Amino acid sequence: MEHLRPENETTLNSDHMLHGLIHGDKFRCAVVVLTETVREAQSRHITDPLATIALGQALVAASLAGSNLKAAQDYVSLSFQGNGPLKTIVAEFMAPGLLRGFAAVPSLAQNLKMEAQVPRSVGEGLGIGTLTVRKSNPQDATPYAAISVMVTGEIAEDMASYYLESEQIPTALLLGVDLDSEGYVRGAGGILIQKLGSEDDVEELLIDLEGELKDIESISKLVSSGQNALQIFSKIGAFAPTQVLEIKPLRFLCLCSRERMAANLSTLSSHELKELYESVGKLEVTCVYCKNSHNFSLNEILKT
Numbered sequence: 386m387e388h389l390r391p392e393n394e395t396t397l398n399s400d401h402m403l404h405g406l407i408h409g410d411k412f413r414c415a416v417v418v419l420t421e422t423v424r425e426a427q428s429r430h431i432t433d434p435l436a437t438i439a440l441g442q443a444l445v446a447a448s449l450a451g452s453n454l455k456a457a458q459d460y461v462s463l464s465f466q467g468n469g470p471l472k473t474i475v476a477e478f479m480a481p482g483l484l485r486g487f488a489a490v491p492s493l494a495q496n497l498k499m500e501a502q503v504p505r506s507v508g509e510g511l512g513i514g515t516l517t518v519r520k521s522n523p524q525d526a527t528p529y530a531a532i533s534v535m536v537t538g539e540i541a542e543d544m545a546s547y548y549l550e551s552e553q554i555p556t557a558l559l560l561g562v563d564l565d566s567e568g569y570v571r572g573a574g575g576i577l578i579q580k581l582g583s584e585d586d587v588e589e590l591l592i593d594l595e596g597e598l599k600d601i602e603s604i605s606k607l608v609s610s611g612q613n614a615l616q617i618f619s620k621i622g623a624f625a626p627t628q629v630l631e632i633k634p635l636r637f638l639c640l641c642s643r644e645r646m647a648a649n650l651s652t653l654s655s656h657e658l659k660e661l662y663e664s665v666g667k668l669e670v671t672c673v674y675c676k677n678s679h680n681f682s683l684n685e686i687l688k689t
């Protein structure tokens with residue numbers, strides 16, 4: 386067991402991410418425990434079990450994808466858009482450790498036609514379509530954006546195929562969200578192993594690591610049983626040399642603000658604003674990522 390600084394011990398008690406190396410600097414590895422964040426997303430968006438699993442896996446994938454972002458406010462955004470009944474799932478990670486996201490269809494029961502078959506997996510729920518990955522920071526005039534084909538609708542598989550096709554980086558991923566019989570989140574987490582080195586033996590080592598990952602019991606069950614990222618990383622350490630680089634906290638937090646919502650409303654013309662106000666009886670904006678709402682008076686917006 387690695388020696389831990391006291392701040393790391395506190396970090397391990399709530400959602401967190403471990404970033405480390407395997408086989409010297411041949412692979413980087415991120416291990417994420419995200420149970421509280423996925424619970425918060427579930428309660429903010431009132432998601433049903435399948436949407437909870439899809440959104441939870443996407444949030445875990447976003448934190449793994451952002452695990453090597455260094456500067457504060459660097460972000461990565463994942464948008465899964467499929468032809469299945471779940472339609473769209475969006476998850477965003479902002480460095481050093483903030484997450485937010487939403488499910489376009491939080492409750493399938495309300496949206497499935499009577500004769501439609503209820504999807505049994507995230508893959509069936511999302512279907513095939515596109516995965517858009519955006520990476521940037523607030524100062525960046527031209528954010529990186531890549532669109533890849535979503536071939537299975539299963540988030541881990543489609544992320545691995547994005548990394549290989551768009552970034553040419555062989556990557557192994559495990560994502561898991563474990564629910565109890567009531568649909569409440571028991572545990573959520575994931576592991577990413579990504580090739581860094583270009584030596585001849587790296588491809589073979591990755592195949593070995595993927596094989597060992599398959600033997601690790603379900604990642605979400607490990608998290609549900611109370612294992613932290615350091616304990617999960619030590620399972621990889623049992624069959625390959627590992628090194629911990631950092632452990633940091635993660636949490637659900639959306640940086641939307643009343644000022645930004647007012648600015649969005651003020652892009653409407655005064656005629657449109659009056660019409661909206663008269664038809665709804667109020668000017669209210671709800672953030673799609675966190676569901677926080679703000680009410681505005683007509684005068685307040687017309688002044689801005």
Ligand SMILES: [Zn+2]
Nearest residue numbers: 639641672675
């Ligand atoms: Zn928000």
